[in-house]
Amino acid sequence: MGNTDSLLQAEGLSKDYENHTAVEDYQLTLKKGEILGLLGPNGAGKSTTLRMLSGTLAPSKGSVHIKGIDLLEQPRRAKQELGYLPDQPPLYHDLTVEEYLRYCAELRGLKKAALPQALERVIQTCALEDVQRRLISQLSLGFQQRVGIAQAVIHEPDLVILDEPTKGLDPIQINTIRELIRDLAMQHAVILSTHILSEVEAVCNRVQIINQGRIVHEARLGIQESGKVYYQFQLANPPEVSAISAIPGVESVSVEAQGSYLTCLNDDQGSLQALAKTAVQQEWGLLSLCPQHESLEQIFMQKVFQEDSP
Amino acid sequence: MIRLIAGFEYRRLFLSPLAWTLIAGLQFILALLFLVFLENFITELQPRLALIDDAPGATDTVITPMLIWAGILWLAVIPLLTMRSFSEDRLYQRQALLMSAPVSLTEVVLGKYIGLLLFLATALSPALLTAASLSLGTALDWGKLAAGFMGLFLMLASFSAAGLYLSTLSRQPAMAAVLSYGLLALLFVFYITGKTQGSESVLFIYLSHFGHFLNLSNGLVHSSDVIYYLLFSSGFIILTIQRLDSERRNG
Numbered sequence: 001m002g003n004t005d006s007l008l009q010a011e012g013l014s015k016d017y018e019n020h021t022a023v024e025d026y027q028l029t030l031k032k033g034e035i036l037g038l039l040g041p042n043g044a045g046k047s048t049t050l051r052m053l054s055g056t057l058a059p060s061k062g063s064v065h066i067k068g069i070d071l072l073e074q075p076r077r078a079k080q081e082l083g084y085l086p087d088q089p090p091l092y093h094d095l096t097v098e099e100y101l102r103y104c105a106e107l108r109g110l111k112k113a114a115l116p117q118a119l120e121r122v123i124q125t126c127a128l129e130d131v132q133r134r135l136i137s138q139l140s141l142g143f144q145q146r147v148g149i150a151q152a153v154i155h156e157p158d159l160v161i162l163d164e165p166t167k168g169l170d171p172i173q174i175n176t177i178r179e180l181i182r183d184l185a186m187q188h189a190v191i192l193s194t195h196i197l198s199e200v201e202a203v204c205n206r207v208q209i210i211n212q213g214r215i216v217h218e219a220r221l222g223i224q225e226s227g228k229v230y231y232q233f234q235l236a237n238p239p240e241v242s243a244i245s246a247i248p249g250v251e252s253v254s255v256e257a258q259g260s261y262l263t264c265l266n267d268d269q270g271s272l273q274a275l276a277k278t279a280v281q282q283e284w285g286l287l288s289l290c291p292q293h294e295s296l297e298q299i300f301m302q303k304v305f306q307e308d309s310p
Numbered sequence: 311m312i313r314l315i316a317g318f319e320y321r322r323l324f325l326s327p328l329a330w331t332l333i334a335g336l337q338f339i340l341a342l343l344f345l346v347f348l349e350n351f352i353t354e355l356q357p358r359l360a361l362i363d364d365a366p367g368a369t370d371t372v373i374t375p376m377l378i379w380a381g382i383l384w385l386a387v388i389p390l391l392t393m394r395s396f397s398e399d400r401l402y403q404r405q406a407l408l409m410s411a412p413v414s415l416t417e418v419v420l421g422k423y424i425g426l427l428l429f430l431a432t433a434l435s436p437a438l439l440t441a442a443s444l445s446l447g448t449a450l451d452w453g454k455l456a457a458g459f460m461g462l463f464l465m466l467a468s469f470s471a472a473g474l475y476l477s478t479l480s481r482q483p484a485m486a487a488v489l490s491y492g493l494l495a496l497l498f499v500f501y502i503t504g505k506t507q508g509s510e511s512v513l514f515i516y517l518s519h520f521g522h523f524l525n526l527s528n529g530l531v532h533s534s535d536v537i538y539y540l541l542f543s544s545g546f547i548i549l550t551i552q553r554l555d556s557e558r559r560n561g
Contacts, residue, residue, distance in 0.1 A: 017560075054406070054409075056406050076413070076414065080412045082410060090404040090407035103318055104411075106314050
């Protein structure tokens with residue numbers, strides 16, 4: 001079952017509670033090297049989704065396959081490929097960082113012989129050298145969060161699920177964690193949830209926006225929809241929309257206001273030149289022409305508020 | 311995996327001052343009681359018993375009462391040991407660690423339970439040494455001593471299973487402890503009601519926790535007593551697993 005070259009495959013995941021549905025029909029296919037940002041307002045169902053993907057909460061409907069192994073039917077095998085940081089790092093405050101990480105590694109089935117090396121590696125990547133012999137209860141929140149991340153990656157799982165990994169960190173620590181996540185994605189696939197938009201833009205190459213338990217937007221980031229660029233322009237003498245869309249290279253046009261348009265062009269110099277040339281030749285009175293990067297924030301606001309207003 | 315979790319829970323109990331204080335405090339009380347019973351035996355009982363054929367020996371008059379006291383005292387502190395097992399995990403939202411690890415719920419519960427049993431065995435060993443020290447001065451009834459300690463261990467082990475279950479019901483360790491004391495009180499009420507003159511009830515005595523231990527501490531190893539404790543333990547262990555499973559399902 002399941003596609004073997006995808007690390008994670010979730011189909012039709014739903015979680016119903018007695019009087020409400022927390023998550024409905026969640027779909028995801030994730031490959032190695034992908035960092036998926038799960039974005040949504042508080043209470044949108046992000047954590048519930050991640051709990052279902054990590055096997056700590058059984059879904060009401062749907063299936064999860066990790067490397068082709070069914071998480072619900074063979075949880076033991078599937079969970080070996082998984083590292084999970086819940087929204088509260090699951091720490092034992094009366095242990096030292098080293099003791100705690102060692103237990104986590106053994107719990108995830110790491111062999112005793114491989115332990116010292118794994119410990120050293122993870123302490124280095126999470127920058128925990130200075131505190132490795134300290135009690136977890138004495139650490140600051142930022143360090144505790146990093147210990148939480150360390151326990152999720154110590155056994156080098158193929159899939160790493162992080163629920164708000166940068167919560168409680170200062171800007172420098174956030175940067176370190178982001179670098180760590182990017183490094184992780186070289187070998188593994190990473191899912192992280194957050195309600196901070198810039199975070200997704202900074203580290204993720206895929207994004208899903210969730211609102212009220214449903215996926216409302218899904219996109220790849222970095223390479224903005226390849227081969228297409230957006231331009232906004234204003235005309236003093238607006239023509240028929242069909243006249244604009246007839247210009248070679250124009251993929252689509254939408255009227256934003258009287259005389260104001262948003263257009264999607266083929267990403268080559270020719271189509272932009274053709275648009276400008278036609279506007280001048282036809283005397284449409286071109287007032288402005290500027291490139292549009294639809295930012296994640298715009299999409300987020302649009303999608304979330306669209307859903308909220310009836 | 312069971313071994314890993316059990317070893318971890320066992321070591322972690324010793325990280326808190328609670329465990330050390332409990333062992334030291336209770337051992338101190340038991341040693342005092344032992345001294346009192348021994349003193350009583352030497353000055354009061356021994357001269358009289360010497361005249362009787364087949365009289366009770368030091369095992370009956372010193373060790374058995376000490377064991378009964380050990381039972382009462384340890385029953386009273388077990389809720390303090392079990393209260394943290396699962397409720398503290400929930401308080402600090404730590405269940406996710408075990409739940410997302412490649413271990414089954416059964417392994418988690420058995421691991422924690424065996425960790426507690428190891429602790430109990432360690433905690434009771436000073437009392438065993440105290441009792442065995444009598445053999446320096448007199449001949450002990452080793453069979454009776456073994457039966458008594460087995461009874462003590464079984465009783466405490468089975469009550470720990472109940473404490474483990476009750477700790478899954480609340481996220482506040484204190485609440486889990488209160489629930490355990492409630493159960494303990496109920497079991498004692500069964501025993502007292504069962505023993506009440508005029509309205510003795512075999513059923514209540516069977517249901518009560520303490521009666522079975524008294525049989526064993528007197529050297530009577532009835533399979534029914536042993537089975538009672540085994541059933542009691544496994545019943546609560548199964549309930550604990552069920553409870554965690556339903557939590558995983560219903561979140």
